[in-house]
Amino acid sequence: MATSTALDHDIYLFHQGNLRYAYQLLGAHFETQNGEEGIRFTVWAPHAVEVNVVGSFNDWDGSQHPMKKVNDNGIWSTFIPNLSTGTVYKYELLTPHGHLQLKADPYAFSSELRPNTASVTYPLHQYDWNDEEWMNQRKETNLYESPLSIYELHLGSWKNIEPEVFYNFREYANMIIPYVKDLGYTHIELLPVNEHPFDRSWGYQATGYYAVTSRYGTPDDFKYFVDQCHQHGIGVILDWVPGHFCKDEQGLRRFGGEPLYEYENPAKAEKTQWGTLTFDFGRNEVQSFLISNAIYWLKEFHLDGLRVDAVASMLYLSFGKEEGEWEPNEYGGPENLEAVAFIRKMNEAVFEEVPNVLMMAEESTSWPLVSAPTYVGGLGFNYKWNMGWMNDMLKYIEMDPIHRKYHHNLITFSLFYAFSENFVLPISHDEVVHGKKSLLNKMPGDYWQKFANLRAFLAFMYAHPGKKLLFMGTEFGQFDEWKDLEDLDFELMDYDSHASIKHYVGQLHQLYREHPALWEFDHQEEGFEWIDANNYEQSIVSFVRNSSCSRDQLVIVCNFTPVVYHDYKVGVPAEGVYEEVFTSDAVHFGGSGQLNGNLLHTSNVPWQGQNQHVSMTIPPLAVSFLKRTSTLEEDMS
Missing domain, CATH: 2.60.40.1180 (Golgi alpha-mannosidase II)
Known part of the structure; x- marks a missing residue:
């Protein structure tokens, strides 16, 4: 890798935790060096004694393409000529303990289809975008005083070819966009589409933070999906998981033989509830990795926002742990002060680099000022999921109506705090899975009353202050809870009651979008x-x-x-x-x-x-x- 003032500055910023485009420095990049076209590989592996690039191009023989240390802080790099798009590769790392590791590239843009785990080279800037009108309009939109109704969906179980065999992003675009547009939603929110080894983690336990999952196609296929959404007036939000990562060997765990991306202290590193590892939010290079990742999805894929998963698990050292399983911070409290500082730094960077996007926190506690600017002591998100409203309303609506009068406060209490944050009212995938039943099937009463309760619940939701989010299937009254290995029961729409609910949701959205009273002062x-x-x-x-x-x-x-x-x-x-x-x-x-x-x-x-x-x-x-x-x-x- 050639040395230059600009390169030295980028490396300096990376180690300071301030390189917002770290994916342009690290990873596999198509370049021309000394008149030869090829790929520059660069990786951060400070614990490794030796690092090599291996793949089918060298019969997975690490001796053929060793990497050289660029600096004393663990950046390694090499240039390999005559490699092209689709090259399969990994990094071979020799640990201080004398063991050889095969690791996927933390900054890879593409990966092999599971169960294979290698990284795949892919050019970053070859897609020709056609959403200029949308992107220009987005700059002028007041996010807080506009309608925002989100259709949350998991691509693989919205519709599939057969269990665990999926359509391509381009095919999904052709199916989903007219469906969502007809229903009147303003945005789609996708469960994570970064690379993950286990289908049933739904993308929330990732190995490839920069890699679009090959289950649904290439990075350009995903760009096409977003591009088409924008051309049809639909925004796209992506679920994003900076709180933890899975332990699969090809991933980030013990990268180079020692904890690197995760905390060294097991009490801070282990997410025992999920069997995953917590990022070391105090390590500068990890900050560069995560902040760059947020900016990467927003900039390179023209996304309109990120829904940040499990924020509470980042904020609290005690999250999901019993007494004795966690250690208090330096002031004796349960707050992870490094994570708090990171979240504020991340949001500041995102809004400076990509203004007027949505940064939504799925935060389930009473942490104050989640959606307030950092300069007033807030976390810097611009929206927070209203989990209190969701829990109260679901508890209320599941009751037999004869008992509701004894729990009337469940439908009124939310107005005591409705304007303390910029809220989204969520009925998400988490509420219709693992035995919780579908929203329709939560409703009490006979067949007619179930549908009437559902209509009343949705109307109250759309009348209540706050932006809206509904998980797929709710729009036609899915009876079964979410079946993540099967697609939705679209055949239910052959029945009048279910077809009527879909028509109702479309008309409710029309009412919502046409009446500013339902969204203009949501947060006032x-x-x-x-x-x-x-x-x-x-x-x-x-x-x-x-x-x-x-x-x-x-x-x-x-x-x-x-x-x-x-x-x-x-x-x-x-x-x-x-x-x-x-x-x-x-x-x-x-x-x-x-x-x-x-x-x-x-x-x-x-x-x-x-x-x-x-x-x-x-x-x-x-x-x-x-x-x-x-x-x-x-x-x-």
């Missing part, structure tokens, strides 16, 4: 006002969603029992004429058809803290959306 207190939060006896709540235009205001009334109420008084914030613009009880959604077909004129009699009210029909297990269509004066003229 003025965007929400209770009308009646206290009617626990009838399990009815009503509230207002506001926007910057008062005429866009919506009144939402939710009934979580199967009882119909006629001439039910609901206080409204302004006098005039109200229209029911949406109800989950409509017949074409599978409901009972208890509609408010006539315009609702306000009565000038105070009610529920409002100066006027309307009398309406409250449908069973349903949510009604009312909008003021005219003032009283306009109606009389």
Whole structure:
């Protein structure tokens, strides 16, 4: 590797933990040296006594292509001429203990199809993007005051050729994009697509952090998927796992014979709950590796955001461990101070390099200011999953309606903290697997009531402050919980109830996207006002969603029992004429058809803290959306 001032500076930044594009320095790169085309291999392996490049091109004989040390901090490099795209390779490392290791390249862009584990050379910049319009528009979008509804999916079980045999990213693009667009989602969120050895880890236990999994194709195939999504107006978010990595021998574990990417102290390194290892967040080179990885996915693949998995497991040394299995920090607390500092550093780097993307934390504790900027003491994400809302609502909606009045606080408590963070309301894969049942099958009651409960739950979710996320299958009422080795039960849509739910989700999204009151002030207190939060006896709540235009205001009334109420008084914030613009009880959604077909004129009699009210029909297990269509004066003229 040629020496230059720029190269020396990159190496310096790498060892300082500040090289944000480390994947351009490390890994396998196509170059021309001394007039010869070939590949430069560069790896960080400070514990290794000797490092060689091996592959089919040299019969896996390490003596043929030894690497040379570039510096005393463990960077090794060599140039091998006449190698091309698709070259299969590994690093052969001689450890201080005299053992030979065969390791995949930590910075490889592609890998062999499992169960094979070698890295594969692949050029980084050959794809011709056609999403300029989307990317320019993204720069101008206010993420917080825009609709955001996410369809979370696992490619291999959305649809497959047969169990463990999958379609290509390009084929998935042609199938998924029209489906998601028809449903009205704004974004797709993919479970991890970096290389992982075990299908049933769903990508959350990785070996190749820079390698697009070969299960679904090449890096360019994945770029095509994202490109096509963007051309059809759909954003793409990727699940990303900087908290831990799996222990498979070809991976990062004991790279060069000693702990390197993981903590040296087993009490900090071991993720006993998952059988994985924690990154050493205090090691500078690991910081360069992870921060560069986040930027790599966002920049090179034009992704619109990362959902950062298991943030709580990074923040707490005690996460998933019993007393005596972890050691407190220097102040005696359970917080991993190095991880906290890393997370802040990572988010600062991401937003400086790739402005206006989504950095979403799946953080399950009450850690404060997760989605606040670092300069005010926050972690620097711009969104946090609202796990409290999710747990409360699922607990509530699974109850028989006769018991719900005793647990009314479960549907109201979230509004005490709804604006403390920028929240996403998630119903993710974790809630419909491992015996938890599908969302539809969580619902109590007979067949009709299950669907009515599901419609009411979804309508309440979309009316509640916060952005939205639903896992695949929910949109048509998957009865079985997520079967990760099989594809979705799309054949259920041959039945009216399931076809009606899919139609309902599409119409709910249309309502959501067309009414700024449902998203413009998601993170501001003025965007929400209770009308009646206290009617626990009838399990009815009503509230207002506001926007910057008062005429866009919506009144939402939710009934979580199967009882119909006629001439039910609901206080409204302004006098005039109200229209029911949406109800989950409509017949074409599978409901009972208890509609408010006539315009609702306000009565000038105070009610529920409002100066006027309307009398309406409250449908069973349903949510009604009312909008003021005219003032009283306009109606009389």
